[in-house]
Amino acid sequence: MIVLSRGYQKLGENVTKEKRDMHEAVNCLTPIAPGKYGDLGKTLEGDNLWPEYPSNLKVVLENYISLVKDLSRKIMRGIALALGGPADAFERGIAGDPYWALRLVSYPVSSSDEKRTDDTGMMGSHTDYGLVTLVNQDDDICALEVQNRSGVWIRANPIPETFLCNIGDMLQVWSNGIYQPTVHRVINSSHQRRVSAVFFYEPVELCVEKTGGVAKYDKVVYGERLVRKAFCCFGHL
Numbered sequence: 746m747i748v749l750s751r752g753y754q755k756l757g758e759n760v761t762k763e764k765r766d767m768h769e770a771v772n773c774l775t776p777i778a779p780g781k782y783g784d785l786g787k788t789l790e791g792d793n794l795w796p797e798y799p800s801n802l803k804v805v806l807e808n809y810i811s812l813v814k815d816l817s818r819k820i821m822r823g824i825a826l827a828l829g830g831p832a833d834a835f836e837r838g839i840a841g842d843p844y845w846a847l848r849l850v851s852y853p854v855s856s857s858d859e860k861r862t863d864d865t866g867m868m869g870s871h872t873d874y875g876l877v878t879l880v881n882q883d884d885d886i887c888a889l890e891v892q893n894r895s896g897v898w899i900r901a902n903p904i905p906e907t908f909l910c911n912i913g914d915m916l917q918v919w920s921n922g923i924y925q926p927t928v929h930r931v932i933n934s935s936h937q938r939r940v941s942a943v944f945f946y947e948p949v950e951l952c953v954e955k956t957g958g959v960a961k962y963d964k965v966v967y968g969e970r971l972v973r974k975a976f977c978c979f980g981h982l
């Protein structure tokens with residue numbers, strides 16, 4: 746059975762739009778007890794894998810996850826207010842105890858004559874699955890690009906001591922299109938390896954349209970969508 750990948754992911758193992766991404770990563774996902782979500786959740790079940798060395802990685806990362814989870818919840822409270830609802834609109838059964846994922850990603854040095862296109866991408870263009878994503882990137886390497894509404898790629902220059910926040914697909918559905926997902930890609934054309942810590946804050950398991958008026962998007966059951974995405978990203982391997 747194909748399992749959403751926990752632990753080390755080798756170069757080319759992650760796949761975006763049927764292309765292998767030239768990066769390696771360590772993935773940590775919400776631990777899920779066997780049977781918690783029935784058959785649908787089987788591919789997500791399990792605990793994270795920790796190496797013997799460095800021996801404090803588990804403690805350090807679990808602490809980091811708890812801090813960024815808290816920060817993401819605060820951002821979601823701000824978004825709930827901005828949408829005209831109560832600050833806790835996304836909490837409790839909606840995204841109070843979210844599904845989360847943390848990826849520590851390492852992008853190799855590229856040869857200098859590579860063009861900046863999706864084909865040379867180390868992470869092909871995509872949107873993230875969930876609500877918000879917090880990217881903590883190397884301060885001195887510009888590799889992440891976001892696409893504006895005219896389709897132009899803009900470099901998301903790192904700003905020291907800050908996170909870059911991407912909007913995910915589910916927030917588009919929840920806000921009925923008021924928040925649009927950020928199309929982004931990574932191309933490291935610097936002469937240094939580039940590292941990022943990427944935290945995904947996602948719904949618990951269901952989806953409701955939050956705005957009034959006519960719903961622009963079909964109803965989505967988040968778990969089903971996540972499992973479908975997992976098959977498309979790792980299913981060929």
Ligand SMILES: O=C(O)CCC(=O)C(=O)O
Nearest residue numbers: 848850880889931941943
């Ligand atoms: O490394 C980055 O800056 C972004 C990675 C990313 O987009 C992802 O893992 O979904």
Ligand SMILES: [Fe+2]
Nearest residue numbers: 871872873929
């Ligand atoms: Fe992403």
